[in-house]
Amino acid sequence: MSQWEIGPIFRAMMRNKVGAVLIAIQIAMTMTIVVNSIFIINQRAALMERHSGIDEANSFYLTSTGFGENFDPKSTTQNDLALIRSTPGVVDAIQINAIPTTGSGWSMSFQVEPGEDKQDEGAAIYMVDEHGVNALDVNVIAGENFNANDIRWRPKSSRNWPDIVLITKAMAQSLFPDTPWQETVGKTIYISQTEPMIIKGIVDQIQAPWVGWDDLEHVVMTPEITQFSSTRYFIRAEPGQRDRLMPLIEEALASSNKQRIIRGLHSIEETRERSYRGDAAMIKILSTIMVVLTIVTGLGIVGLASFSVNRRKKQIGTRRALGASQGAIVRYFMLENFLISTVGVVIGAALTVGLNMLLVNLFGLNAIDWYYIPSGMLVLWLVGQIAVLGPAKRAANIPPALATRTV
Template sequence: MLELRPILSALMRSKVSLVLIGLQIALTLAIVCNSLFIISERAALMDRPSGINEADTFTIGSIGFGADFDLRASMAEDLAMLRGLPGIVDAAPINSLPLSDGGWSQGASLTKEQKSPTAPTAMYFVDEHGLNTLGARLVAGRNFRSDEIGSRTRQSQGWPPGVILSKPLAEKLWPGVDPIGKSFYLDTEAAPSTVIGIVDPLQAPWVHSKRLIDNSTVVPEMIGDGRFTRYVLRSEPGRRDAMMKLAEAKMAELNPDRIVRDAKSVEKIRADGYSEDRAMMIILGVVIASLLIITALGIVGMASFWVTQRTKQIGTRRALGATRGAILRHFLAENFVITSFGLVAGTLLAYGFNAWLIQHYETARMPWYYVPAGCLTLWVLGQIAVLGPARRASRVAPAMATRSV
């Protein structure tokens, strides 16, 4: 059995090395645990379902420039042509899409007297083809009828009498109650709107908005003002890229008095929306790997230095009967003690760092198991790192005890 007192006595003769390695281990534990937690949060964020068919869906924008350009007439022609293209399942006008990071938001209130809305909501303006084109899942109620589709301009006041809500928004407005037929206000100065359908899920465009991300309202109106319009199209499976090129060419051919632009798949929109999160995950991954490598090298360097310093002492122990296994176990135990001191400090530092992140960046509380898992990882890493110098120490011959330094 190894005794702890001789190990501690040997370590106390190299206090500076002990403190430096312990501090390095503590910092590594704190940074690695919190970085892994941030990576897991970002991965969960990026994995949230948008509520639409992303694989087969794309958007195209159109902006007119001719003196006689008529937006509403152009939209009618475009939609008739696009919906008739072989390979296109459906098409609809839309102001924005989930994941696109831009759009229209509004406050949803239950009464006219409210000073602040009950919940914020993203607004999607579509016609009766909108839900089918998006591939959104209607879980209650019904879709819009063609006679319910209106047109919104800059001068429009109020909101349509019937709208469709995302399920999370409906639950925030009426917890535990069937929302179909319920009325609420998108404008407390205007008439209320009634819920005629529920979709689940349907993300808002702003992927980093915690309050807004799941709250969406689908409105039966087409934007009929200005010169720009955006269409969303869903192709047959596997034909998206080909249909995106075809639709763009057909639109340019149909009306030369406009510019057809911004053809983009929803998968590309998702990639762009989460580009910063992906970059952060890569950077944190590199930081984690670098810290673990640097910590392992520090342990190797410290152990190698101590083996060199104690060569005569090790030879003496061998001459007195210590086996190679005993020398190996001594250095492994010594490193285990050093690592444990560092991990105690690192545990406090890890939770303290997480508390600081919660206070200043509104992150979630790190689950308890991250730190124990980090400690186990660093214990294993420390033992692997010291194994080389420890084996070199165990091969010191007893004859080294007779050599002068």
């Protein structure tokens, strides 16, 4: 880009300052919104891609709610689990108080030392029996799984907790940051500030029910079955058998005991889609806004360039008559747009950082990664060059003879 080329371009821009300024502002605003939108979209997409740790593709759950004076929660649960586990196509089944991605569950605080003033870590509570590890498809990577003798029945009025637990690797690392997670087996943690629980085993991964929770992989599994009139069963099917088993088990349970209602039959995949529906909607909205803004900006550049070509037809014809090649005319308008775009993306870079700081302070979002800004600048430069290419080629096709015509 030589001084000879920049001079005429700059003087022409000064004669049409309003158009150039408006396009620069439009580019700046587009970059600000698009770059922050892409960053938010990538963050949301990463959240949606997190695996819950369970066999999502083959699992489902339902709720049994008993009624009547003769309804016996304990015997009903025992009979239901025996029926479900004996059904061909079922890998395993458990009664459980909460399920990953459902948005409903129990949580408690845990400490490594007893006392009100001790640091604690929040965790979701999953109450399971010895089948829990297999039914949920999690792996015990240190220590041991529960056995049948560990399991207790929990009445609705109970306020105390079992003496042993399984915890996730992430929970072990948070509770004992200075100890290798494998060595936390056998250590004591405290629930309700003073009640001790011994870590019997470490499982690899399972998420809490709340997908928006910061401590999503903080999970504690307790060896107990609830004696509540309303209970939830989690069933893991063999690959390809889930959809066949869902209505089959629902009907079997409904027929086996007339003193209860079977409801809330859902697959984990369906539940996951529902839990992340807000994030998916946000991605669609932001993507639409980005596309519309980029198109509008491109059309604005085309309009400004076309207006500039129409105003300067005689000037262009004169340059062609003086020996300027078609390539030189195209380069002239490409460089003019590049200068306008540069002003726009530089302002846009500053606005992008400012908007991100505002989002961080107001909504607790993460600070934008540095590489988003230069990437956005490159994209907007490219959009500008593509948008101006058509008008630039039309300008290059203006014949030299136009210079001799009078208006």
